[in-house]
Amino acid sequence: MTEFLLNICHLDAYYGKSHILQGIDLQVRSGELVVVVGRNGMGKTTLLRSVLGLSPVQRRGEIVFNGLETVKKLTHEIASMGVGYVPQGRLLFPSLTVDEHMQFVCRNKKKESRWTPEEVYNLFPELRQRARVNGGRLSGGEQQMLAIGRALVTNPLLLMMDEPSEGLAQIVIKRVEQVCRHLVSEGMAILLVEQNLEMAQGLADRAFIFYNGRIAYEAPGDTFRREREKVGSFLGI
């Protein structure tokens, strides 16, 4: 077993002939919250898709998860090793209820599993009240909670979240931040892609800035919080 839960080495990723990610080295430890920021189109979503081997990304390099090489594995095999995914835009089913979303993906329904639908409802009591409501009728905040809950019931070791704050009110963003902190305090690892710099700086144990498919900046959370000007220059703010 390596000291890293996720160890990405020399990763290159392509869509057809377009070479998007170029030589990415990035690691996540258990119980660590690693943030990836970057402007639009810099390759953040492609990174998360690469970890899960989601089509149509093609990848080269090494991605070791929990001690096992995953580049030749299929998406469902990688997911079942303990990689949870909260995709950009949430990607819910408009005509499935909250509860149906949860039951659909719930892995390991045994009571002793950390994350059962019941435990998700304890984390997000708002969702319990909306259990029979269709995904398409939820507010943006409820949709994001459901997207997180749906990933949790797969009982992941690593939770990858792609811009969870997108389109949410500040109060809901704070709630998502709180949930991230709680999960990390329980030992879960989080790989968080964010464009909301305040949220990213508030949460990061370590941070990476992507620029044109490469890592332009890497720093511990404290440095990332301090180097506002340098960070801002990569993000064009």
Ligand SMILES: Nc1ncnc2c1ncn2[C@@H]1O[C@H](COP(=O)(O)OP(=O)(O)OP(=O)(O)O)[C@@H](O)[C@H]1O
């Ligand atoms: N399915 C696809 N086929 C071809 N090119 C793609 C595809 N998806 C993304 N790209 C290209 O790959 C590059 C990186 O895209 P990616 O979605 O990873 O960026 P991002 O950093 O997540 O951006 P955003 O902040 O807007 O979500 C962009 O140039 C984009 O146009």
Ligand SMILES: [Mg+2]
């Ligand atoms: Mg994206």
